[in-house]
Amino acid sequence: MAKITVDKKKCIGCGACASICPSSFEMKDGKSVAKKAKVAKITCEREAMDSCPVGAIKIEE
Ligand code: F3S
Numbered sequence: 115m116a117k118i119t120v121d122k123k124k125c126i127g128c129g130a131c132a133s134i135c136p137s138s139f140e141m142k143d144g145k146s147v148a149k150k151a152k153v154a155k156i157t158c159e160r161e162a163m164d165s166c167p168v169g170a171i172k173i174e175e
Contacts, residue, residue, distance in 0.1 A: 116156050117174040118148040124170035131162035131171060138162070139171075146170070 118138055120131070122145055131139040131146050135158035139146050153159065156173060163171040 115152045115154060116159070117152050117172075118150065118159055119172045119174075120146045120148050121170045121172065122147075124168045125166075126168055126170075128167055130165045130167070134165055135159055135162040 120139070125145045127141070127144040127146070129141055129146070132141050137157075138149055138153060138159050139162060140149055156175070159171075159173055163173055
């Protein structure tokens with residue numbers, strides 16, 4: 115299991131995570147939220163994390 119978190123204070127709402135990985139991220143009120151607190155397997159989440167311009171996404175394995 116991997117824990118997915120988005121730092122709301124860091125997120126500038128660019129939306130890259132939600133378009134790269136819509137299964138795990140969605141935009142709410144201009145900020146990204148993790149749809150699931152935990153995922154069984156990392157798929158597109160890592161790419162979303164790497165694509166975030168402000169490093170707001172954290173994956174803990
Ligand atoms: Fe926010 Fe980064 Fe996603 S700025 S919308 S967490 S790509």
